[in-house]
Amino acid sequence: MLRLYNALSRQKEEFKPLETGKVKIYVCGPTVYDHCHLGHGRGYVAMDIIRRYLEYSGYEVRFIMNYTDVGHLVDNAEVGEDKIQLKSKREKVDPMEIVEIYIQSAKEDFQALNIKPANFFPRPTQYIPQMIRFIESLIEKGFAYEKNGSVYFSVEKFPKYGKLSGKKPEELLSGARVEVNPDKKNPLDFALWIKAPKEHLLKWKSPWSEEGYPGWHIECSAMSCDLLGEDTFDIHGGGNENAFPHNENEIAQSEAFLGKPMANYWTLWNMVNVDNKKMGKSLGNFTTIKDALEQYSGNVIRLWIISAHYRSVINYSEKSLIQAENNLNKIATWLEGLKNNRKTTFSEKINLAPYRENFKKAMDDDFNTPIALSNLFELINETNRKPINQTEAQAILNLWEDWNKVFGLVIEKKEEPVPLEVTELFNERRIARDNKDYITSDRLRELINRHGYDVEDTPEGQILRKIK
Ligand SMILES: [Zn+2]
Missing domain, CATH: 1.10.10 (Arc Repressor Mutant, subunit A)
Structure with missing residues (x-):
């Protein structure tokens, strides 16, 4: 029985899909104004493991991940510059060219990390009519209001606001970070549609203003509804640093629109530290996936990521990556040995049943990859200790192939033979x-x-x- 941690209930729950044999997943993707960083890599590998294990367990998975190409403003704010627009001005190229460059870059990174492509990668600029309809419906239902060409979500109308992040509206109100906007009825209300200033490049006609653009949060609500059906879906994934306000606002919008839960399970992955310090652009330790790939192979990085549980902070350091490299080489040497196994007259039996059970047990317990990997290394150690025959070796190889559907490592020969x-x-x-x-x-x-x-x-x- 698969149990996964639900960030909504803050506990592990038995996984029950809405439809027998099928799982619908939506993951908040990157804003494509720069190369993906290690935090993205970590998160998307985590979601890839979850998807692979669900498929391994026999589910048919529909997996959607967006590329945010508009509406994500600098500092996650509601006024100011769009991240993509800012980059396009700096680089003196069209905003949509920036989008193309960084989507291409993200695809290369995902491939290097052996992340299976989503069934669909929607971009908000292609969902403007759906977003407008969604917002119109929220106004009709009394959850949103128009003021001076912009539209805001009325947080007071949604009593469950704060249920994912645990932030209570009254505490947020007393917090210093609430910006003052005279158009808002309540300072906590957030923008669904924003009237565009003249200099804004990415803008569309809407019922509320001649030129405007969507708020960052409405995009995920409208796209998940469009691609997964106007109904609750199974799993929503995202980074825990975006639980508030992004995911919280997604929940408010979608649940007001649907009149039922947006997703049954919320899977939030933890962040990456670099040399034990929080990673950040201003902190000078910002590391992209491409930076890491200059030093280590995609498989080493993937193994480093899955050596920790997705809900713990992982540390990017030379030591931890070399550890992963050594472990990968250990697997490669072991596989090589199994493939070239010579017939022995004397063979010891290895009982694979407990290893099989332990793998399933670990993965069924909230996708516990570190335990599943330590189970693998125990098997490697036992195999290396005992003389085994061809039949045994093949059975072990088959077991590895089976597990690796989930681990997703591409193990090549450790060292090429010298010509x-x-x-x-x-x-x-x-x-x-x-x-x-x-x-x-x-x-x-x-x-x-x-x-x-x-x-x-x-x-x-x-x-x-x-x-x-
Ligand atoms: Zn999102």
Whole structure:
């Protein structure tokens, strides 16, 4: 039985899909004005694991993740500059070109991390009519009002406001961060549609103003409704730093519109620290997925991410990534050994049943990948200790293939074999050096370099290395 942690109830609950055998998931995607950072990578790998495990468990999954291409303003504010617009001015290119560049970048990153593509990646600029209809309906139902060309959601009309983040309206009101906008009936009301100032680039005609643009939050409500049906869906995913106000406002809008819950389960992943410090653009430790990929392979990064539970903070550091690299190599060596397993006259039986059970038990317990991985490493250790025959080796390989549908690691050979030509040059050079013929030995080193290898002369002898 699968149990998952529901951020709404703050406890683990038995997973019951709305429709037998099917699961509908919506995930808040990135705002495409910059390269995705490690926090995105962590979150989307977490959701990928959840999706893969549901598919592994026999569910048919419909998975939607948006690319926010309008309405997300600097500092998550309601007035000011759109993040994409700001970037387009800085780079002197059209806003939609910025969007294309960073969607492409995100796709490359997702592929490097082996994240399965969503069934659909909606963009808000393609859902303007749906958003307008959604807002019209909220006005009709008495949850929203128009003022001076903008439309606001009336928080007072939605008594459950704050149920996800645990923030109570009265506490929020006394908080210092509430901005004063004379058009709002209540300072906590938030914008659904914003009348555009003249200089605003991304704007559309609406029933309320000649030129305006959607608020950031309405986008996810309108798109999830359009793509998952005007009904409750199963799982909503997002980063816990966006629980308030973004997810909270999504809930208010969708539940006012539907008259029932937006999603049954809210899955919020935790953040990434860099060298034990909070990651941030102003803090100088901002790390994109592409920065990390310059140092480590996508598989190492993926293994590092899934080595922690998605609800704990993970730390990006040289130590933790090298640990992941070593673990990945350990898996690769083990697989290599199983594939090249020689027949032994004496073979010990490995009982795979407990390993099978432990994997399922770990994953059924809120997708506990660190426990599932430690179960794998126990199996690796047992296999390495015992002599096994071909049949045993194949059974273990099959088990790995099965689990890896969920882990999603692409394990290649640890080290490519050195080409024969390079080995010959290496041997010739060793003889030249033994004869103190340094001119020939230098010439041979150059030839070795051309093949992408280098020789290091150490007191213990010469070592051949692949140039990285
Ligand atoms: Zn969202």
